[in-house]
Amino acid sequence: MTNILILGGTTEARQLAGKLAARADLAVTLSLAGRTESPIAQGVPVRVGGFGGAQGLAAYLKETGTALLIDATHPYAARISANAAEAARQAGVPILALRRPGWQPVAGDRWTLVDSVAEAASALGTAPRRVFLAIGRQEAGAFEAASQHHYLIRSVDPVEPKLTLPDAIYLLARGPFPETEERALLEKHGIDAIVSKNSGGEATYGKIAAARALGIEVIMVRRPSVPDVSSAETVDQLAAKVDHLFEPVAERGV
């Protein structure tokens, strides 16, 4: 058996794990950070929690005899991606990354590009606005510095403790979020600015398309830089790279 560790926390990581697990000769483990309280079933063995930096991950790779590390984390999870590249180097294990391409602005989009969530908070300006925060809960605290705005804050898990914002509505939801529903949400709350990460993919693009249709500004936080390792843009392309490294023997159950 060939042991493969997938660093996950994304839909693609789950899909890739399922695809690779269909091969009888691969033993796939999926790793989650443990941020989400009730993660959806992943369909393969899962381990949860940090490794203790690059060194900890390198030690894990050696202890478990992992033959391939796959970084399929979210494009904004920059620390684990850096750790993965360094750990693979230290442990002498090959690494592949699944790097979902970012969205590109098209005609009609009103994007303001910023380098960080903190910069997004100041880019909203001084006059009160009605803001849809769609960046997850971890960095929502940065908007306490811009408490003059009304906020609609959407996250998978509750923002705890609640932010010191006088005018905020919290919405718990897990994607995918279709454009028609996003449009209805923006209209219902009279939103005039959206703060978003450039996540790429279809599941969360609905708000971007809806913003375009409604002429709403999107404050887009640029992607952090990640290490330059061998990568693929889609689950199928990455699975093909794995097949190239470890030629399939047979499908499970065949």
Ligand SMILES: NC(=O)c1ccc[n+]([C@@H]2O[C@H](COP(=O)([O-])OP(=O)(O)OC[C@H]3O[C@@H](n4cnc5c(N)ncnc54)[C@H](OP(=O)(O)O)[C@@H]3O)[C@@H](O)[C@H]2O)c1
């Ligand atoms: N950032 C986002 O916008 C976003 C959005 C959707 C999903 N996610 C997912 O949420 C998780 C955490 O994201 P983040 O932005 O907090 O990451 P991060 O800042 O890059 O990572 C912080 C620390 O969390 C641990 N960690 C992160 N991902 C891990 C994984 N898959 N398995 C085991 N440990 C992991 C590592 O701890 P140690 O150093 O102790 O190993 C890492 O140093 C990731 O799995 C990511 O794919 C993030």
